[in-house]
């Protein structure tokens with residue numbers, strides 16, 4: 376076992392992102408996943424590298440919105456009753472962190488990562504030969520009512536001023552002209568022009584993983600839950616037998632918590648679930664559109680028109696509930712001539728969330744050689760390469776390109 380050998384546990388965007396960056400620094404890297412790379416949360420998202428999302432999803436403080444969610448009248452956030460007792464602690468902290476003063480400081484730390492998302496994906500896309508999966512078209516955030524138009528355009532202008540996020544305000548006519556498939560007249564839309572559409576997000580992770588293998592990395596199937604200390608190194612059980620390494624990175628997305636608990640840590644992690652389904656024939660969209668009424672995104676994806684949903688608070692592994700996608704599909708049919716579902720059942724995934732909306736990136740507090748890379752919530756597909764580089768630099772003893780302090784694991 377080499378002194379600079381690493382086990383990266385988890386082959387989603389976050390695991391593959393850090394694995395590739397470690398390889399660039401001369402580490403001997405083995406990526407371990409129980410499935411193939413990019414087949415879980417990083418497969419099923421809304422297909423966006425979200426350069427515009429400098430402000431993470433905060434806990435709502437608007438009483439009317441909370442009441443609507445509580446009464447089950449808001450499709451963008453739904454919940455299972457039986458999950459609520461376990462969510463009280465993390466959601467209380469999430470709520471506190473969403474108060475204006477604290478939230479502004481979180482935004483600064485989030486923006487410090489988001490600002491690098493395109494420039495960190497770009498070299499990987501090029502080296503992986505994945506340009507064919509991309510469309511640099513941004514996305515449109517629909518504004519259904521005139522009452523909201525001024526507030527939304529003012530907010531978009533503020534993001535441009537403060538963070539250099541680019542957008543174009545479209546009035547009703549401009550929106551209708553730019554998306555002729557839209558059959559409901561809206562007040563307008565904000566066209567965020569920076570984000571990139573990835574027509575098949577799971578395939579992008581697979582291309583990155585193939586690049587990692589071509590450049591000398593190893594990918595094996597195995598169970599991360601078997602990770603154990605062995606003297607001063609780490610060992611994990613895989614289909615190729617036990618593999619030892621001097622360091623290990625936990626990048627198990629929504630499952631990271633299970634291994635952290637087994638190792639004796641108590642992190643207030645929680646999940647926000649989300650669904651998608653594809654429809655054919657394709658709606659002719661020039662960009663993805665985000666609709667606030669149903670909390671959905673409608674995406675011109677490779678497998679068809681992908682309709683994705685907002686957040687469902689539930690236990691990891693609980694049975695799917697059709698409600699949120701039913702609501703999103705009904706709204707999508709109002710807005711577009713939506714075809715027939717491609718799959719028999721919706722895909723279900725879990726956004727891995729932390730109460731302060733920031734990912735966990737850095738060394739584990741009580742285990743030498745153990746590193747953490749999870750909790751990327753709504754933007755892990757966007758951020759995997761950027762935080763992967765940050766962690767690889769820390770593991771290599773370099774001066775990190777971003778101040779790592781806000782993401783330190785010991786803050787919990």
Ligand SMILES: Cc1cc2nc3c(=O)[nH]c(=O)nc-3n(C[C@H](O)[C@H](O)[C@H](O)COP(=O)(O)OP(=O)(O)OC[C@H]3O[C@@H](n4cnc5c(N)ncnc54)[C@H](O)[C@@H]3O)c2cc1C
Nearest residue numbers: 387388389409416417420421423599628649754755756757
């Ligand atoms: C509906 C929806 C829409 C979204 N839209 C966007 C978007 O547009 N843009 C964006 O940036 N983000 C989006 N996200 C969030 C994003 O998808 C996630 O933040 C991101 O995919 C998390 O990546 P990850 O690598 O941490 O986790 P994952 O992709 O889930 O990877 C974790 C890996 O760990 C493996 N694993 C788990 N347990 C074990 C074990 N015991 N042994 C071995 N392997 C194991 C899994 O097989 C998996 O491959 C969305 C999420 C949802 C649900």
